[in-house]
Amino acid sequence: MLNMTTTSNANEPLWDAPVAAGPLNATVMIPGSKSLSNRYLILAALGSQPVTLVGLLRSRDTELMMGALNALGVRCAEDPSTPTTVTVTPPASGRFHGDVDVYCGLAGTVMRFVPGLALFADGPVRFDGDEQAYARPMKPVLDGLEQLGARVDYHGEVGKLPFTITPPAALSEVSQAGSAGEGSATVSIDSSGSSQFISGLLLVGSRLPHGLELHHTGEKTPSLPHIRMTVADLNAAGAHARADEAARVWRVAPGAVQLPDRVVVEPDLSNAAPFLGAALIAGGTVRVPHWPVTTTQPGGLLPGYLERMGATVTFPEEDGIRYCEVASDGHVKGLGDFDLTAAGEIAPSLAAVLVFGDVPTDLVGIGHLRGHETNRLQALVTEITRVGGKASELPDGLRIEPVPAGTLHSADMETYADHRMATFAAMLGLKIPGIRVRNVATTRKTLPDFTGMWTTLLG
The missing domain is CATH 3.65.10.10 (Enolpyruvate transferase domain)
Known part of the structure; x- marks a missing residue:
């Protein structure tokens, strides 16, 4: 098994993840896949x-x-x-x-x-x-x-x-x-x-x-x-x-x-996951333009996953541009036993949403995430636990359980030089005040201006 590695140190800057002041209403342009x-x-x-x-x-x-x-x-x-x-x-x-x-x-x-x-x-x-x-x-x-x-x-x-x-x-x-x-x-x-x-x-x-x-x-x-x-x-x-x-x-x-x-090149649909997932955490509506009708990207499965978690998903067209629009009242449905084999790369974004779920979720079929930029399963368990959440590793995945209201709290979160762990932490910060993210610049791996895009999301 790949050991979880962190390249963080005390001198790396901490980014204050902004809290959503209310329901979102944003359109976010996603760079190419x-x-x-x-x-x-x-x-x-x-x-x-x-x-x-x-x-x-x-x-x-x-x-x-x-x-x-x-x-x-x-x-x-x-x-x-x-x-x-x-x-x-x-x-x-x-x-x-x-x-x-x-x-x-x-x-x-x-x-x-x-x-x-x-x-x-x-x-x-x-x-x-x-x-x-x-x-x-x-x-x-x-x-x-x-x-x-x-x-x-x-x-x-x-x-x-x-x-x-x-x-x-x-x-x-x-x-x-x-x-x-x-x-x-x-x-x-x-x-x-x-x-x-x-x-x-x-x-x-x-x-x-x-x-x-x-x-x-x-x-x-x-x-x-x-x-x-x-x-x-x-x-x-x-x-x-x-x-x-x-x-x-x-x-x-x-x-x-x-x-x-x-x-x-199509927009990166997996990179849309933190932004569209934010609509479930904070409530409101988030739109991503240029969403393809058909795609080979695993991120194309994302709208269906979010719908199962309680969102309303539509695909309106304006001026010849097709949007994926996700709307939510902020209530997150847990997924129970859910096979994510087909789209494991969006597991960190789904995990961030499911921290606020109403019932436990077992995300399975993602044991290979132990060999990504870091051991993502171990990293997710560590960081969910760090903010007062409850999570544990499964042989082939991850279990996330709901916690009582008021349990989740501020923390300085590690990213392990992993861009998806950084966006995961930012998502938690939408609803948990006082989240600070170490080395948010690791998001440049796939999102050159993530913090600017996140600011746009919050208006």
């Missing part, structure tokens, strides 16, 4: 022609991704007048630069998606990251690359950062298992710890001489919607990817990938 932004960046780099990404999230994670691609010889050029518009130009040779260093920070999509590109580099690629990233599991994706002929040299703990990937001398030497007579390179990994292990390998599958057949050997598949997103994005780029989810097998045929020359 991190999951889509970083997948599009990878797919654009794998193509042969420039791709302009419109509405790209500009945050620490996407900056790290663009920095990694630049190191590999990919040019990521922003529009000077619109920084969220970025044109990605792959290397003219079609080969990525080797003998380079890639810095992953604490970004899971960087440390798990970029190593696959090293298969097509002209020399070894060295990977490193934040000290806290050394605790994040990496071995399944690296085992997969070794099965594809790469050599992985670890410079610390096996299966963790830092490491060096040396590409195979010739990709034509990649072993073929001949599954189903297709001749694809076959990889078997246990991706129970993160869907990103599967996505990271699928993204490069079409560049392999015989494609890829990937078998997930674990009993559960976490964040399956994220894998579906990867498959959909591959197919949108001209690949031929398909899934047999019942058998836990994914196949990508060999062939070129090329995104359209202009791609618009």
Whole structure:
């Protein structure tokens, strides 16, 4: 189990989380999806022609991704007048630069998606990251690359950062298992710890001489919607990817990938969770514009979850713009036994709302959150208990129980360098006076101006 780590210290600033003075009435613009932004960046780099990404999230994670691609010889050029518009130009040779260093920070999509590109580099690629990233599991994706002929040299703990990937001398030497007579390179990994292990390998599958057949050997598949997103994005780029989810097998045929020359990034629906969830905690109405009719983002499940917790959810359209509008009288219904396997990344936001629930809730199917930026399950229990709430870890999730009125109290809350723990703390502060959040700047990972957006929420 990943140990919970905190990089906080007494010198880090404390942010006073504002209390909602009354019911909310706000419209909040949400930046582009991190999951889509970083997948599009990878797919654009794998193509042969420039791709302009419109509405790209500009945050620490996407900056790290663009920095990694630049190191590999990919040019990521922003529009000077619109920084969220970025044109990605792959290397003219079609080969990525080797003998380079890639810095992953604490970004899971960087440390798990970029190593696959090293298969097509002209020399070894060295990977490193934040000290806290050394605790994040990496071995399944690296085992997969070794099965594809790469050599992985670890410079610390096996299966963790830092490491060096040396590409195979010739990709034509990649072993073929001949599954189903297709001749694809076959990889078997246990991706129970993160869907990103599967996505990271699928993204490069079409560049392999015989494609890829990937078998997930674990009993559960976490964040399956994220894998579906990867498959959909591959197919949108001209690949031929398909899934047999019942058998836990994914196949990508060999062939070129090329995104359209202009791609618009959807808003990050998981990042909408703190703002829409705030309507249940404080009461009132919160709207998020540009909500898609259909989406591959797991955050697309959020409106249904909030509705089950007592909110009224509608999708009005104004001037051709579709909104997600959440209204509540401030009463929160507990969820009982609730399977959150499909959208574990919004667990901290749902947990913040459920602290004020009327009956206990068991959020299950999220044991893999122990391997995120921090051990999120342990962190949530610690911080809920810190403010006088009642929570406990389950083998595969988290139990949150209601407490008597007046029990919840002020506290200085830790964020563990985890952006979702910071927004979780801010949500509690809507109703609990005196909440102070240490290192709220960690939200820059996906929300470059979270505190400004939170101020807008409260008017």
